[in-house]
Amino acid sequence: MPTEEAQAWFGAVYHAVQKVPLGRVTSYGHIARLIGYPERPRQVGVALKHLPSADGNSRMNDNTVPWQRVVNSKGGISPRGPDGARRQAEALRREGVQVDSNSMGELSVALEVYGWFPAELDDESDGA
């Protein structure tokens, strides 16, 4: 049983992820900043890793939380398991998000097309 602090953190992460609209993507760092803990992007990944199944009774589950819209700062899908990244790419494509794969099999979102959400947190203006 996690501590109440941890529960609050998890809930905050899930809630923030739910704010990401369909067809857009965000990064772990963005979620962390939105919550108010810009130095813990890693714990965002931890929270998503422990995201409850849709079968459970939890209001926050992999069916209500668009975990697939969260990628790393490079726009790539971090390889957590053999099929994990592939499943995420599929879910994103299903939403209309373009996901490219290089010769090494690494999957990445076409940020130059979709950009980040929210865009206001991006202080730099490179691509465009």
Added chain:
DNA sequence: ACGTTGACGTTTC
């Protein structure tokens, strides 16, 4: 109870 791991990001070299 303690050491290691890991859905990350920034800073440094």
Added chain:
DNA sequence: CGAAACGCCAACG
């Protein structure tokens, strides 16, 4: 511009 180090902290062995 690429690689390595460091920080973060819950989960796991």
